[in-house]
Amino acid sequence: xxxxxxxxxxxKTVTGQLADAxxxxxxxxxDIVLAGVRTRGAxxxxxxxxxxASRGHEIPVALLDVTPYRDDLAQGGVKALxxxxxxxxxxDGKLVIIVDDxxxxxxxxxxxxxxxxxFGRPRIVRLYALVERTDRELPIRADAVGAQAETGPGDSVRxxxxxxxxxxxxxxxxxxxx
Amino acid sequence: xxxxxxxxxxLEELSAEEITTILDTAASFQEVSTRSIKKVPALQGRVVVNxxxxxxxxxxxxxxxxxxxxxxxxMSFSQSGSSVSKGETLIDTALNIEAMGVDCxxxxxxxxxxxxxxxxxxxxxxxxxxxxxxxxxxxxxxDIYTIREAKGRIDGLKVAIVGDIxxxxxxxxxxxxxxxxxxxxxxxxxSTLIPRGIEAFGVEVSHDIDEVLATSDVINIxxxxxERQERRNFPxxxxxxxxxxxxxxxxxxxxxxxxxxxxxxxxxxxxxxxxVADGDQSVILRQVTNGLAVRMAVLYLCMGGGGGGKPVDx
Amino acid sequence: xxxxxxxxxxxxxxxxxxxxxxDVMIDGDSIAKVGTGLSGADETIDAKGMIVAPGLIDxxxxxxxxxxxxxxxxxxxxxxxxxxxxxxxxAMPNSEPAVDNEASAAFVxxxxxxxxxxxxxxxxxxxxxxxxxxxxxxxxxxxxxxxxFSDDGDPxxxxxxxxxxxxYAAMFDRPVLSHCEVKELVGSGVMNEGERSCxxxxxxxxDAAEEIMANRDVRLAEITGGKLHIQHITTQGSVDIVxxxxxxxxxxxxxxxxxxxxxxxxxxxxFDPSFKMxxxxxxxxxxxxxxxxxxxxxxxxxxSDHAPHSSEEKAIEFxxxxxxxxxxxxxxxxxxxxxxxxGGVDASIVIERMAAAPARILGLAGRGSLAEGTVADVTIIDxxxxxxxxxxxxxxKSRNCPFAGWELTGKATAVFVGGKLFEID
Numbered sequence: 001x002x003x004x005x006x007x008x009x010x011x012k013t014v015t016g017q018l019a020d021a022x023x024x025x026x027x028x029x030x031d032i033v034l035a036g037v038r039t040r041g042a043x044x045x046x047x048x049x050x051x052x053a054s055r056g057h058e059i060p061v062a063l064l065d066v067t068p069y070r071d072d073l074a075q076g077g078v079k080a081l082x083x084x085x086x087x088x089x090x091x092d093g094k095l096v097i098i099v100d101d102x103x104x105x106x107x108x109x110x111x112x113x114x115x116x117x118x119f120g121r122p123r124i125v126r127l128y129a130l131v132e133r134t135d136r137e138l139p140i141r142a143d144a145v146g147a148q149a150e151t152g153p154g155d156s157v158r159x160x161x162x163x164x165x166x167x168x169x170x171x172x173x174x175x176x177x178x
Numbered sequence: 179x180x181x182x183x184x185x186x187x188x189l190e191e192l193s194a195e196e197i198t199t200i201l202d203t204a205a206s207f208q209e210v211s212t213r214s215i216k217k218v219p220a221l222q223g224r225v226v227v228n229x230x231x232x233x234x235x236x237x238x239x240x241x242x243x244x245x246x247x248x249x250x251x252x253m254s255f256s257q258s259g260s261s262v263s264k265g266e267t268l269i270d271t272a273l274n275i276e277a278m279g280v281d282c283x284x285x286x287x288x289x290x291x292x293x294x295x296x297x298x299x300x301x302x303x304x305x306x307x308x309x310x311x312x313x314x315x316x317x318x319x320x321d322i323y324t325i326r327e328a329k330g331r332i333d334g335l336k337v338a339i340v341g342d343i344x345x346x347x348x349x350x351x352x353x354x355x356x357x358x359x360x361x362x363x364x365x366x367x368x369s370t371l372i373p374r375g376i377e378a379f380g381v382e383v384s385h386d387i388d389e390v391l392a393t394s395d396v397i398n399i400x401x402x403x404x405e406r407q408e409r410r411n412f413p414x415x416x417x418x419x420x421x422x423x424x425x426x427x428x429x430x431x432x433x434x435x436x437x438x439x440x441x442x443x444x445x446x447x448x449x450x451x452x453x454v455a456d457g458d459q460s461v462i463l464r465q466v467t468n469g470l471a472v473r474m475a476v477l478y479l480c481m482g483g484g485g486g487g488k489p490v491d492x
Numbered sequence: 493x494x495x496x497x498x499x500x501x502x503x504x505x506x507x508x509x510x511x512x513x514x515d516v517m518i519d520g521d522s523i524a525k526v527g528t529g530l531s532g533a534d535e536t537i538d539a540k541g542m543i544v545a546p547g548l549i550d551x552x553x554x555x556x557x558x559x560x561x562x563x564x565x566x567x568x569x570x571x572x573x574x575x576x577x578x579x580x581x582x583a584m585p586n587s588e589p590a591v592d593n594e595a596s597a598a599f600v601x602x603x604x605x606x607x608x609x610x611x612x613x614x615x616x617x618x619x620x621x622x623x624x625x626x627x628x629x630x631x632x633x634x635x636x637x638x639x640x641f642s643d644d645g646d647p648x649x650x651x652x653x654x655x656x657x658x659x660y661a662a663m664f665d666r667p668v669l670s671h672c673e674v675k676e677l678v679g680s681g682v683m684n685e686g687e688r689s690c691x692x693x694x695x696x697x698x699d700a701a702e703e704i705m706a707n708r709d710v711r712l713a714e715i716t717g718g719k720l721h722i723q724h725i726t727t728q729g730s731v732d733i734v735x736x737x738x739x740x741x742x743x744x745x746x747x748x749x750x751x752x753x754x755x756x757x758x759x760x761x762x763f764d765p766s767f768k769m770x771x772x773x774x775x776x777x778x779x780x781x782x783x784x785x786x787x788x789x790x791x792x793x794x795x796s797d798h799a800p801h802s803s804e805e806k807a808i809e810f811x812x813x814x815x816x817x818x819x820x821x822x823x824x825x826x827x828x829x830x831x832x833x834x835g836g837v838d839a840s841i842v843i844e845r846m847a848a849a850p851a852r853i854l855g856l857a858g859r860g861s862l863a864e865g866t867v868a869d870v871t872i873i874d875x876x877x878x879x880x881x882x883x884x885x886x887x888x889k890s891r892n893c894p895f896a897g898w899e900l901t902g903k904a905t906a907v908f909v910g911g912k913l914f915e916i917d
Contacts, residue, residue, distance in 0.1 A: 065206060068220035068248070068478070078482035080179035080199075081206035087213075118215045190691075267808050289809035290693045291763025310811060311693035350693060374698070375690030 006147065008168035011130065011161075014146030015044070018099075018128050019051040021144035022059075025126065027095045029057040033122075034097050037112050038065050038082040041100035043163040044130065048099060062087040064098075069111035087119050096122040101159035103129040103145070106138030131157050131170055181479045185297045185304040188313035189354040197355055201323050203475035204468070210247050211470055220478055221250035225280040228254040229272065229296075230307070231287040236442060237307050237317075240466075241284045244473035250481075253280070268292060269299045276300050282481050285309070303480040311345045317441055318351030320472040322359065324465050325396055328437055333360030338390045340366045340422065341400030341449055344373040344411075348400060348441045353379050366390045367400075367422060370411035387422050391432035398439040399424055399450050419448045426453040437461055493520035494534045496913065498870065501539030505546060506844035507851075507861035516544055518868040521911040526862055537906070537913075539872055545843045546860050547579025547869025547907060549850035550820060552644075552669075552723060552747060552795035555581075555612070557603065558596075559588025564800035564889050566603035566612055569820070572798075572888035573610035574914045576821040577904025579869035580611040580859060581798075582850070585622070586645035592617035592628040594636035601637055610909060611869070613856065618643045618657045618668060624650055627657060634664040639854045642669035644723060647705055649675060654709060658718030667719035667745070667853060672705035672730070673697075673771065682811055684757040684772040692760065694811065697772050703729040710737040710744055721853055722746040724797050726771045728781040735790045745853045747793040748782045750826040751817060751894055755779070759894070765806045765813035766894045769799075783830075787837055792849040794842075796823040800890030821886050822895045828875065828902025839875065847871070868911040877903040 022032060029052070036045025042063045049061045063086040067079050098112045109127055116122060126143040133151045147170075149157050154175030160167050181199050189197065210218055226245035228238050233256070242252045255275065272283060282303040285293050290312035297304040308314040326332055337356050343349045343365045356363050357380070364382040365372060372383055384390050391397060402418055412418050429438070438450075438460045446452050455462060496518040503514040503526060515530040516523065555569040564572075566583070573581045583600055585591035591600065597614045604612035616638035620626045622645065630641060641661050647670070648654040654670075661668050678697045683689050685696025706722055710733055713720035722734060725746045734746045751769060756776050759767045767773060785791040799816025806813050824846070831837040851860025858867040881898045883891040906915050 067206075068218035073220055073482060078179075078181050078479050081203050081478075084206035084209045086209065114219065118217065119213065267804075269807070287809070289811035291810050294763055295809060309693075313693070347693060350691075373690040374685055374696065375687035378687030378691050 003174070004172040006170035010146070011168050011170070014130055015047050015051055017146065018048055018144055019055065021128065022048070022052060022097060023055070023057070025095055027124070029059065031094050032059050032097065033062060033089060033091055033094045034059055034099055035062045035064050035112065035116065037098065037100040037108060038063055039164055040159055040161050043161045044101055045099040048128075060089045062089065062091070064112050064115055066108060066111040066115055069114045071107055071111065085115065090120055091116060091122045092120040093123045095124040095126065097126045097128050100127070100129050101131070101161070102157050103127065103132040103136075103140070103142050104157070106136045106140035109140045110138055130159055133157055184480055186315050186476050186480055187293045187297060187304065187306045189315045189318050189351045189358070190313065192355075192358070194358045197319070197322070197358060200319055200472065200475050200479065201326060203479060204319075204323055204471040207247075207474040207478070208471045210474070211467070216247055217249050218247070219249045221245070221248035221481055224250045224282070224481055226250045226252050226282045226284060226477060227275055227280045228252065228256075229275070229283050229285045230254070230256040231268075231285070231292075232308065234286055237286065240469045241305075241307060241473050244470055244477055247470070247474055248477060250477070268295060272296055272300050276302055282477065305476055305480060308347050311347050311350070313351045314347040315351050316469070316473055316476055317348050318355045319476070320465055320469040321348075321352055321398060321439060321441070322355050323468045323472055324439065324461050325437060327464065327468065328461055329395065332356060335361045335395045336364065336393060337361045337396040337398065338364045338366055338394040339398045339400065340387065340390065340424070342371045342402055343367055343376070343400070344371050346400050352398060353381060364390060364394065368412045368418070387424065388428060388431065391424070391428055391436070394436060395433065396437040396439065397424065397432070398441070400441065401443065401445055402449050415448055423449055423451065424454050425451045426457065429454055429457070429459065435459075439465060441465070495519050495524065495532065496908070496911070497530055497533030497536045498539045498544055498872065499530075499536055501542040501544035501872065502839075503544045503862065504840050504843045505862040506840055506848040507546070508863055510862070511840050516862060516870065518870070518908060518911050520868075522868050523862050523864055523866050525864055537872070541874070541876070542905065543839055543843070543873040543875055545871045545873060546847040546851075546862050547909065548577050548824065548846045548871045548904075549580040549582070549856070549860060550578045550796050550798065550823065551582040551793055551850040551854060552749075553581045553583055553798040553820065554586065554800065554816070555583045556800055557587060558599070562889070563802050566600065567607035567609070568887065568889045569798070570604060570607045570609035570612055572818075572820040572886060574907055574909070575887045575916055577824045577871045577873065577907060577916065578610055578820060579871060579907050579909045580613060580856070581820070582613045582615055582639060582854065584642060584644045585615050585617040590617045590622045591615070591638070592620050592622070592633075594629070594632045597633055597636040597638045609914070613637070613639045613854070615640045615642050615669065617641065618648055619653060622646055624648055624653060627653070627660060630661055630664060630666065634666055638666070639856065640667045640669050640721070642671065642723070644669060644671040647671050647673045647675065651708060651712065655712045655716060658712050658720060659716040662716065662718040665855060667721045669721045669723050670705070670709045671723050672702045672709060674701040674704050677701035677704070682768060682772070683760045684774045686757060686775060688757045688760060692763075694760070697770070699727040699729055699774065699778070702727055702771055703733060706730045706733045710734070710742055713744055714740070714742045718743065720744045724749050724752065724771055724795075725791060726752045726774050726782070727778045731781050731785045731790060735785070738790070745793065745849075746791045747795040748786055748791045749795060749797045750819060750823050753779055753782045753786065754826060754830050755894060760810070763810040765808070765810050766817060766892055766896070768810055768813050768815055769817055770815035783835070786845060787831070787841065792845065793853060794823065794827055794845045795850070796820055800888055801892050803891055806892045817892050817894050818886070818888050818890050820888060822881055822893060822898075824873070824904055825879065825881070825900035825902055826895055826898065828873070829900045832875065833901045868908050870908040871904050872906045873902060874905045875902050877901065877905070879903055
C-alpha cells in the first residue's frame, strides 16, 4: 500500500475498541490506571478515559514524559523534553495500560516501562496503541491495537490528533521500492 | 527547541529562545523532585565534576543533587585560593581530572573568564557556576524561572536588583537574561557599589530604595559581600542596613504583589530583615527549589547528544 | 678600516632635516659622508627603494636579566632588537636585583658587549631597590653610564621623593622617566575602567590614576626645572596635560606604545592575557588621541615597553596573569603599517619618533643621526615588504604578543651597529 489513510471515524471506532479491551482485563475497573505517552499517546489516553467515563467508569490518567528514559540520548542532538511526567496516583498493585499512538521499534514502550518502575510496582502492565508496525526492534507487542502496518525501514506511520495537529487521521507512507 | 551548545558560560551570549528552552526544560524536570524515587536515567553513567575554587556549599550541593537526579555520577574537587598559590594551574588541574574520564565540569572560580579558559582547554562540557564578578548563569536562570513561575511572564515586568552591583555576578547574569526576555531592569545601591560604566548595560540606576520598592514588580536583594570587597565602599554595615536594608515597614509601601528574592546566603538584619525573608512576598525558598530543576535542565541540555570529542564552537 | 657604502636609498635624517635619495658612506664605526654619487667602498649595499635611517632606538624595554632569564636575557633581547630593526635599546632597571648601583649598570654594559648585537643603555632606578623611599646614587650611576632614571614597573608614589629626584637628576643632565600610576586608585585593577570592565566584571584601572600623577609630575618638573619624560602615555587627558605643559615651557616629553595606539579595551573581551598590560589598553577615543598626538609631535617618541613573560606565566586566568607584552620585533612593522601605509603619515615623522627623538630625550651623543662623524648605527627599512606576525619565529625568548597573526607592511631588512652589518631575514 503506497499510501494509506485512516480517518477520524476509524480513530473513534478504535478508541471504543480499546475501551472494550480495557474493561475486559482481568481486574476491577477501579484498579486500572491509564498511562499516556506524551505527546499524542497522552491525548489518546485522555480520549480513552473520556470514553470509559461515558460508560460509567472514572479511570485516572497519568501522563508520561519518557524522554529521560530513551536509550538513544547519547546519540545525535539533544532531545527536547515533553512537559515532564504527571503521576499523582499510586500504581502499586494496579493494572497500568501504557497508551501510545504508534508502536514502532518498541523502544518508547521499553522506556515507558522503566519510567513506571521508578514510580512503583504495577501488578500488570499492558500496552495499547492505534497502530503497530511490523518492523519492531525489541521483543515488545501491543496487547490491544487498532491496526497492524506492514512496514520496513524508510516507511512512515504518522498519527495526527486534533489536540496537537488540528485533525484526526493516520497516514501511512511506504518508501519507493518497499 | 533551540539548543546546540556544549557549554553554559554565561547568559550574555544566549538568545531569548535559548533561555526559554532552558526554562521550559526545567519545568519538565520539576516533578522529578516530587517523586519518591527522585531520579530519571537521562545521564546514567555520565560523570559530572564540581571544580570549586571558591567555597560554596549551597551551589555545589545544588549541582551535585541535580546531577544525581539525572542518574549521573558526581565528583567534587574544592580548592580555595588562586591556582597560582597552589602551584598547579587551573588547566593542569582540569586536564588531570579529565584524564580519569569525566563528561562535565561545573566550575566556580574567582577570576572572570575562568570558565571560558576551562572550556577552551578540555573536551568535556563546562558549566559556569560563577567566575568572579563576571557571570553566574544558573543563578540568573533560576531567578528568572522563579519570576516566570510567580508572574506568568517576564516581558514588561519591572525588576530591581539591589546591593553591591559592582562585585555581583548574580546581578550581571540577571541583567542579561531579564533584558533579553523583555523586562525593565533597575539597579540600586550606594553609588560606590555601582560600577563605572554601568550605562553599558542600559539599565536604570537608583540610590533610593523606597522609590525602587514603590515601582518594582520584583526586587532581587543581593548580599552585601564583605569578602569580595577589598575597599570599604560604604562606611558601616549599620549605615547600609538603615539606608538600603529592605524592612517590613519599607515593604509595606511597595506593590502588594511584589516578589522578594535573594540569592542567598542572607545577612539577616543587613540587606534584608527576617520578617521580609520569611514573609508572604518572599519566594526565596522557591528559588532554591527551582535551582534544582534549572540545573538539571542545564546539565541535561549541555551533556545531551553525546558530549566528548573535540571542543565545539560554542 | 673598511668602508661600506649604502647606495641609492631614501635617506631620512630628521636631525639635519635631510630627506632624499642619497648614498651613505660608513668608515669603520662612524658615518663618513652622506651625499650623491659616492664611491670607493670596500662593500656596497644596494638600498634602492629602501629607507635609510639613523639606527632606531627603543627607549623602553625590559630585559629581565639579572633575575628572570627564562623570560629574556640581555643577549636574546638585543638579538630581538636587531630583528625588529633597532640598533639601540634602553633597558629599564626592574631586573632582580634592580639596577640601583654602579656595579649593576656596568653589568648591563658587560653583558651587552658580550652579546655584541644591539647597543643596550641601562636606566638607573630612581630609588634604592625601587622601593620609593630613598634616592639611588644617581651621580655614581650616571658616571657608570646610566642614561636616565626610572622606577618603571612602579610609580614614585611619594611626591616629595619625585620632586627630589627631578631636582637631583637635573644636576647630571639626566631625565627622569616616569611611570604614572596612582596605586590606590588602581587597586587590584587589571584593565581599563569603563563600560567594558563593567560588562566583564574585571576590576578597572581608571584613566584618572595616570592623569593625576602625570599632572603632579609635570608641576614638579616645572618647579624644579628638571627633565621629565612620561612613559607609556595612554589617555586623552594625559595628552592634554603634556600639551599644555609643553606650551608653558616645562621640560616634559612623552612616549606612546604601538599597543596603546592601535588596540583598545575591547580586545580584552576574550579574556586573553596577551591584552593585559599596565597601563591598560584604553578606549577608542584615547587611542585616536594618542595617534593624533604622535603625528603632531605632542608625543615625541614611540617605544615598545617590551615586557617578556614566559608562556606558562601568561597561559592562566586573566585576573592573575602578569602584565605586559613583547614589542621589539613588531613595533616598526605595526607603526609603519598603521601610520605610514594606512594613515598616510610621512615616513620622516616615524623616523623622528623612533630614532632622533629618543636620542635627543636621553642625550645619546652621536646616535639618532646620520651626520658625519656620528656612530654608524643605521637601519635600512623596506617600506613595502609584506609579512605576517608569527611569534614562534621571534628571536625573543618570550611569545606574549598581542599582534600575533597581523598582516603588516614595512620591515627592517638590515641594520648597522657601530658599522657592523646585521642582515635581518
